[in-house]
Amino acid sequence: MIWDLVVQPFADFGFMRRALLGCIAIAIGATPVGVFLMLRRMSLTGDAMAHAILPGAAIGYLVAGLSLGAMTTGGLIAGMAVALLSGLVTRVTALREDASLAAFYLISLALGVLIVSTRGSNVDLMHVLFGTVLALDDAALILLCTITSLSVLILAVMFRPLVLECADPQFLRSVSGLSAVTHFIFLALVVLNLVGGFHALGTLMAVGIMILPAAAARFFAVNVGGLIFVAALLAIVSGFCGLLMSYYFSLPSGPAIILVAGIAYGLALVFGPVGGLVSKVLPRPHFES
Amino acid sequence: MSTALAFRNLTLGYDRHPAVHHLETEIAEGSLTAVVGPNGAGKSTLLKGVTGVLSPLDGEVDFGAMSRDDIAYLPQQSDIDRAFPLSVVDLVAMGLWREIGSFGWLGSARRSRINAAIAAVGLTGFEDRPIGTLSGGQLQRTLFARLLLQDARLVLLDEPFTAVDTRTMADLIEVVHRWHGEGRTIIVVLHDHDIVREHFPETIMLARELVAHGPTENVLTVENQFRARQMCEACDGPPHVCGRDAA
Numbered sequence: 001m002i003w004d005l006v007v008q009p010f011a012d013f014g015f016m017r018r019a020l021l022g023c024i025a026i027a028i029g030a031t032p033v034g035v036f037l038m039l040r041r042m043s044l045t046g047d048a049m050a051h052a053i054l055p056g057a058a059i060g061y062l063v064a065g066l067s068l069g070a071m072t073t074g075g076l077i078a079g080m081a082v083a084l085l086s087g088l089v090t091r092v093t094a095l096r097e098d099a100s101l102a103a104f105y106l107i108s109l110a111l112g113v114l115i116v117s118t119r120g121s122n123v124d125l126m127h128v129l130f131g132t133v134l135a136l137d138d139a140a141l142i143l144l145c146t147i148t149s150l151s152v153l154i155l156a157v158m159f160r161p162l163v164l165e166c167a168d169p170q171f172l173r174s175v176s177g178l179s180a181v182t183h184f185i186f187l188a189l190v191v192l193n194l195v196g197g198f199h200a201l202g203t204l205m206a207v208g209i210m211i212l213p214a215a216a217a218r219f220f221a222v223n224v225g226g227l228i229f230v231a232a233l234l235a236i237v238s239g240f241c242g243l244l245m246s247y248y249f250s251l252p253s254g255p256a257i258i259l260v261a262g263i264a265y266g267l268a269l270v271f272g273p274v275g276g277l278v279s280k281v282l283p284r285p286h287f288e289s
Numbered sequence: 290m291s292t293a294l295a296f297r298n299l300t301l302g303y304d305r306h307p308a309v310h311h312l313e314t315e316i317a318e319g320s321l322t323a324v325v326g327p328n329g330a331g332k333s334t335l336l337k338g339v340t341g342v343l344s345p346l347d348g349e350v351d352f353g354a355m356s357r358d359d360i361a362y363l364p365q366q367s368d369i370d371r372a373f374p375l376s377v378v379d380l381v382a383m384g385l386w387r388e389i390g391s392f393g394w395l396g397s398a399r400r401s402r403i404n405a406a407i408a409a410v411g412l413t414g415f416e417d418r419p420i421g422t423l424s425g426g427q428l429q430r431t432l433f434a435r436l437l438l439q440d441a442r443l444v445l446l447d448e449p450f451t452a453v454d455t456r457t458m459a460d461l462i463e464v465v466h467r468w469h470g471e472g473r474t475i476i477v478v479l480h481d482h483d484i485v486r487e488h489f490p491e492t493i494m495l496a497r498e499l500v501a502h503g504p505t506e507n508v509l510t511v512e513n514q515f516r517a518r519q520m521c522e523a524c525d526g527p528p529h530v531c532g533r534d535a536a
Contacts, residue, residue, distance in 0.1 A: 167373040
């Protein structure tokens with residue numbers, strides 16, 4: 001009975017299966033990036049980047065309509081430009097990274113809203129903001145899976161320098177010239193995953209699947225590998241449950257998925273064994289040494 | 290004895306204000322040197338100049354047969370993110386970076402070296418503790434273990450014994466002596482003159498400019514300390530361009 005409720009929608013409808021595949025791809029690609037964003041105290045950077053992508057996607061839409069390729073390329077260019085410019089300003093001038101990033105993403109966002117509101121209709125704006133996970137075509141699925149594969153591969157290659165860049169950047173600079181490269185490649189991964197995510201979940205919701213599971217995982221795992229595993233698992237489960245909720249209650253799927261991730265975060269916050277509220281209120285006996 | 294490191298008319302500073310001014314001296318290979326001087330004398334700045342974190346305003350650091358890759362450096366305030374989920378063994382293993390880089394396999398031989406380094410600083414049993422749970426002294430021991438693995442010809446330590454208890458300090462000085470015995474060149478910034486007298490054969494006294502450099506008993510004199518204080522106070526005043534010839 002419950003099995004039917006849970007499995008039937010996916011068995012009956014191709015669009016549900018496609019949506020699930022898209023969600024799993026995004027979960028596996030974006031959550032490790034989200035874990036590192038959280039560990040580097042850059043959780044809000046993801047949000048800023050998502051806003052920065054908007055004008056690129058909008059210009060892509062203006063040039064070629066609701067075209068996957070044009071909007072992806074536009075989003076990538078806008079996101080990378082903001083990441084590079086803000087990184088450059090941070091390293092060359094006295095301005096700190098948060099301020100320079102905020103400056104560039106706000107300019108980018110204003111430009112994006114301007115373009116969308118003068119030329120596009122409201123429906124298009126909703127597409128960009130909230131995505132179309134229930135209408136993913138083959139090309140979109142291939143794009144999502146490619147981005148995920150690329151992202152996981154790059155992360156595997158740069159895992160050690162990235163951990164060191166987060167934990168002890170001074171030491172990394174003293175033993176290797178990879179510090180700046182690592183930082184920029186990491187920002188590029190953030191942009192890449194957000195651009196992939198916005199086709200399915202929309203620019204704003206894509207950040208949610210990146211950050212919420214990572215934040216929830218903090219209450220379960222004590223090392224980087226564990227964090228990534230728990231976060232990806234939570235994101236996949238959120239995608240699954242979110243799609244079912246959206247199917248049965250006719251809710252928009254993007255926000256439904258993110259809200260499920262939000263509920264998971266809330267539960268982790270209260271019941272998580274690593275520093276959750278319950279573990280604070282009911283501490284276990286301490287050790288001898 | 291050959292020269293490991295030569296400062297040639299070296300001026301280092303921040304925003305045009307010199308913190309090390311026209312320094313001219315040489316550090317012998319395999320020497321164990323303490324750098325002393327009042328606050329603001331340019332001791333930490335000198336180490337930053339050697340590591341290359343700071344580029345000279347004038348002059349140069351001559352590495353002779355060595356290069357910057359031969360340096361292991363322990364900064365005064367490390368910017369380690371102690372909330373980051375790393376264990377003691379993870380942090381210590383990073384000392385092998387130059388051997389293993391981004392992808393090198395640790396393997397059992399390197400693992401036993403890591404364990405030996407952890408044992409050498411007296412942290413056996415703490416391998417799996419998260420770095421966020423360590424005390425200041427334990428973290429300093431961990432960082433020394435990492436330095437041990439870096440196996441560097443030139444070791445730079447910036448006030449490594451501040452905020453550690455006498456027992457920890459004794460253990461860490463033991464490590465410094467071991468390095469000295471292995472023929473490494475070691476430069477340590479210190480404030481405690483008793484420790485310098487007891488453990489360091491050579492001393493550099495700085496007060497932005499060189500006050501004295503030589504055997505410790507010749508450098509740590511009352512006259513030199515008085516002169517250093519005076520020199521540091523003398524350079525407080527409205528800024529004007531240094532008129533000394535660069536050559």
